[in-house]
Amino acid sequence: MDVLPKWADVILIPLINLLLAFIISALVILAIGEDPVFALKTMIQGSLMSTYGWGYTLYYATNFMFTGLAVAVAFHARLFNIGGEGQATLGGLGVALICLSIPWPHWTIAIIAAMIGAAAFGAIWAAVPAYLQARRGSHIVITTIMFNYIAFSVLNYMLVNVLRPPGSQDPASARFPEGTNLPTFQEFFAQFGITAFRGAPVNVSFLLAVAACILVWLLIWRTRLGYEIRAFGHSESAAVYAGISPFRITVIAMIISGALAGMMAINNVMGEAERLVLNSVEGAGFIGIAVALMGRSHPFGVFLAALLFGFLFQGGAELGLWTNIPVQLIIVIQALVILFTGALDNMVRMPLERLFLRFRRVG
C-alpha cells in the first residue's frame, strides 16, 4: 500500500510543493514588474538573518504550532476541526478574564491560571460541535465553522459592552496588569547582557508550544487514549468492535483540539498585545489547517510547517515594508503555498508514486 518510502512522503513531497508555489509566486512578482530574486532575498533577510527577524518568525510560528496541533489531533480521529479560529478567539477571552480578574503577583503564577482559562474556553467551544456530531450527527465541519462566527460575535459584544474601559472608544480590553506580562526573549537575553530579539514579540510561550508538540506526540503514539483516537480515525466500525466508544473519542479528541487552539491566546493575547483586541486571532486558526496538512498531522511536521508559515508571515511583512509589492500580492504568495501544500497534494504525489513504482520495477 505504501508506494512511497517514508522520507519521500514526509520531506520530498512538501519540498516539491513548496518549490512549485515559489516558482508561481516568482512568475506573479515578475508579472507586476518586480524582481522575484530580490523579493526572496528581502524575505529571507528580514525573517531569518537577524535575531529581530527570528523574533517575529518564531512569534507567528508559536501561534501556528498551537492551531496546527489542534487540527492535527482532530485529524487523527478523522474529525475536521475548522473551528480553530473561534476556539482561539474564545481562548483569548478566557486569558483576558483571568488576567484582569485579580492583580497577579508574578507571571509564573498568572501563566498557569491563564493557560487553564485559555484551554477551558477553547475546549468548551469545541465540545459543543463535538457533542452535536457524536449524538446528533450534525457535521462537524459545518458546526465548527459556524461556531467561529458565533465566537467573533461573542468577542465583539464582550469588548464593546463589557470589557471596554470607561472613556475609551477603542473596542479592546484594558491593559493587563504588570504581573501578567510574559518575559520576551529580548528580556531573557538581556539578563546576560546580550542584546538580541530587539522589539520582537517572541516570548516564553514559544517554549510552551514546543512542549505541546512533544506532549501531543506522546499522547498520540504513546498512550492508550492516543491509540484509541487513531483506531477510531482509521475505522470507526473496527474501533467499535474493539470496545472504543465513538462518542467518548469524538468529544475527547475535540476537547483536546479546542484546548490547544485556545492556548494560542497565551502567545498573542498575553504575550504580545497584553490586552484583548477585536482582531487578535487574525486567521491563525485557518492557517493551522494548512500547517497540519503540510505537517502530515505529525507534531514534528507541524513544528516545521509552523516555522515555514512564520517565515512567510514575517517575510511578507518585510516585503510590505521595503518593497513596492502590494499587500494583496503578499497574501497571494501565502495562499499559493497553502494551495500547493494543502489542496494540490495529489498533483505531486501521484506522478511521484508512478516514478517510484517504475524505479522499483527496474530495481
Added chain:
Amino acid sequence: MNFFTKALGTVAGVALSATMALAEPALIYDLGGKFDKSFNEAAFNGAERWAKETGGSYRDIEIQSEAQREQALRRLAEAGFNPVITTGFAIADIMGTVAKDFPDTKFVNVDGWLPEVPANVLLINFTENQGSYLVGMMAAMASESNTVGFIGGMDIPLIRRFACGYSEGVKAVNPDATVISNMTGTTPAAWNDPVKGSELARAQIADGADVIYAAAGGTGVGVLQTAADEGILSIGVDSNQNYLHPGKVLTSMLKRVDVAVFDSMSAGENLETGGFLTLDLEAEGVGYALDEYNADLVSAEMKAAVDAAAAKIISGELVVHDYFASDDCPSLDF
C-alpha cells in the same frame, strides 16, 4: 540591471534614507487597505497632494496583521521617518508605547484615543456626529417612504457615533421617520466586504428604505452600487464618493482625513504634538459634499435647511448628541 547591483543599490538606498532624508514622513494605513475608496484612501489622497505640492516623497505601508502595527511603527521610526502618521484607532494604544522609545520622532494618529498623550504624539479626531447629523437631515428630506437606512462596518463605538448623529438628523426633520441600522460584520473583514454591503442594502430596500448611508469603509462601495442599481439614493462617507454613481449618490459625509494628513506632513518635524486635535464642523473637518454629480439631487430648500443647521451647530445653539459622551443614543437602539 542584474540582481546584485539592484540589491546593492537598494541596500545603499535604505542606508541613505536612514541618514539623509530625516524629514521624510511616513504613513501607515489601517487594515482596511489603502484603496478602500473611503477612510484610508482619504489619507492617501492627502499624502499625494502633499507630495505633489511640495515635491517631497513619503513612505507608506499597508499592514497585514495586528503584530505588524508595532513592527511598522518601530521600523519606520528607526529608519528616521518623521512624522509617522497612522490611520485608525486600533494602532493608537501601541503607538503611545512606541512613541516613548523615540522621543525625537513625531507620531500622529487619526481617530485614536489615549488616556495620557505623550509629548510627541498628536491624536486627530473628527466630530463625525455633526457631519452625520447634516447628511441625516438630507436623507430625511429626500426620502419619500419615510424610511432611511444606515449600514456600518463593525458594531464599535466609533460607528455608533456615526449612526447616532445620522438618526438625530433624520429625526430632527421628520420625527416619525424610521431608521434601519445594520452592521456588516464582527471581524475587520467587515471594512472591506462590498458583497455583504450589497446584501444588507438589498435587505434594507426590501424593508422600505429609499436612502441608505454607508459608514463601512470599502464595504460602502457595494452599498452605493446596489442603491444605484435599485434606483434609490445612497450617502457616501469619509471621501467624496458622489462621483462613483453620478446622480445616484445624494451626498457624502466628508471626514477630511486628507486635510489632517496633508497638514501633518506639511508641518513635518515642527508639528505641534502632545494632545488632541478635534476637527469639527467649524474647522471644516467634517461636512457634506456638494458637486456637479449631486447638484440635481440637492434642492435649494434642502441646502438652506442643512446650512442653517450647520450654522447653529457652529454657533453652539444646536448640540448634536455625541455617542462618545454618554455611551448611548436617544434616537437609535443598537
